[in-house]
């Protein structure tokens with residue numbers, strides 16, 4: 001057993017763990033952070049869009065040092081059927097500001113840098129160490145962790161579980177259930193390398209400007225899912241994710257979906273001639289507010305993806321992870337400063353502070369969305385994209401059909417596919433879930 | 436586009452770097468005679484195609500290409516079909532980009 005005792009042990013060096021370890025170390029606490037990867041980032045997969053605001057709260061000068069790819073000036077949403085896309089594009093020169101709001105990043109590189117800040121702040125970071133179990137006393141209070149190193153039990157006043165979406169340790173210790181297939185999406189992703197100028201020409205970008213595309217429609221074959229195409233400096237991140245329960249039900253393969261997405265006529269020209277350098281996969285929590293587990297207990301708190309804090313509608317996760325990590329650390333520091341024990345009651349301060357933040361407020365706002373999209377996936381991801389594409393084609397194709405006839409045939413195709421009650425019902429449910 | 440595209444997952448995994456831990460598989464399939472629906476689902480759902488049907492109709496796993504996503508755990512751990520852990524510290528997939 002390692003005799004040394006710590007104020008806090010942080011399990012995981014992803015976005016949430018790094019934010020928590022940094023915050024506590026900066027406050028002078030004695031922090032040990034354990035990470036199973038070769039270095040922080042070597043196991044982590046993301047799109048990846050970084051939201052500046054949440055990182056700024058932790059490292060105000062990050063823009064000067066962090067490995068950032070491109071600042072985003074354009075967001076595109078595409079609704080796809082097999083051959084077409086209907087798009088909504090928003091590009092603004094306002095985003096070419098002194099302190100841009102969103103950047104693309106490459107997680108393995110970004111996390112490594114983030115971790116260097118954690119070490120600078122004075123935390124002990126131990127990589128290549130898998131935590132296998134939580135150490136608990138006879139009353140179930142968490143008193144430390146067990147690792148796969150020899151003599152691997154280490155003790156601390158509190159353990160911050162920042163172990164990511166799988167949350168294995170929490171499940172093993174009976175603190176929460178394992179994620180359910182309908183509450184997590186499996187995303188697969190590839191990194192496509194191209195010369196910088198080619199990327200800039202294909203996405204219509206100047207210098208370090210970046211653009212991102214979110215795509216939904218028939219590419220997910222009626223499953224609840226989305227594709228993404230993000231521009232980095234010298235590569236394009238491209239991927240697609242769908243609910244695990246849908247994969248289970250349909251027997252679709254993740255790589256099959258990815259390949260079809262790449263071959264879509266709107267997508268293929270963007271990556272033509274690229275060199276692929278990595279293929280990765282990762283789960284994304286999609287259960288929303290209703291899937292959030294217990295956030296704290298005697299001797300522990302859980303943060304980030306492990307607490308299922310992820311806003312799938314807006315593709316926000318790392319910012320919720322960073323914020324929950326920081327808030328948990330601040331709460332722990334307050335409890336410690338009062339010399340109070342790390343009991344469930346005292347650590348509930350974290351829960352209270354999180355509820356007052358955007359993290360829980362946003363998740364609450366969309367609490368009915370996951371169920372709606374899940375139960376209606378055929379309509380939202382297959383029928384509507386096909387109908388909208390057909391309507392657009394009907395609208396732009398000039399073929400001598402009188403406009404009035406065109407309009408009524410368009411309407412008929414919607415009603416035939418979904419019925420009036422279906423259409424109104426969907427619109428109503430969607431509006432209510434969005435509210 | 437509705438026709439299925441042939442994909443060789445092995446080619447995709449070839450891009451990746453791994454530190455294989457010989458003789459220590461981090462995932463195990465429970466011995467069985469006929470595979471459960473969960474095990475059958477893994478043949479398709481695993482993004483690295485680690486699960487294969489052997490000649491006598493049982494599902495087997497080879498963990499060398501595993502990208503540690505956890506999908507098979509979410510599908511097959513609750514029913515006891517598989518036992519799932521992370522690889523030992525430092526082993527397994529080593530993402531350069533992620």
Ligand SMILES: Cc1cc2nc3c(=O)[nH]c(=O)nc-3n(C[C@H](O)[C@H](O)[C@H](O)COP(=O)(O)OP(=O)(O)OC[C@H]3O[C@@H](n4cnc5c(N)ncnc54)[C@H](O)[C@@H]3O)c2cc1C
Nearest residue numbers: 012014015016036046047049131164282304305317318321
């Ligand atoms: C394809 C994809 C695209 C995404 N796009 C975006 C996006 O554009 N913007 C956004 O904000 N979010 C995005 N997300 C979500 C975002 O990646 C996550 O919300 C975020 O990474 C969560 O951070 P975390 O620290 O909680 O978990 P992670 O980043 O997963 O970190 C967990 C860490 O814990 C370590 N660990 C786990 N178990 C153990 C153990 N037992 N012992 C030791 N170490 C352990 C892991 O190795 C890892 O380093 C995306 C996710 C995916 C999969």
Ligand code: SF4
Nearest residue numbers: 481501502504505507
């Ligand atoms: S963890 Fe993911 S990649 Fe590894 S065997 Fe399971 S499903 Fe396949």
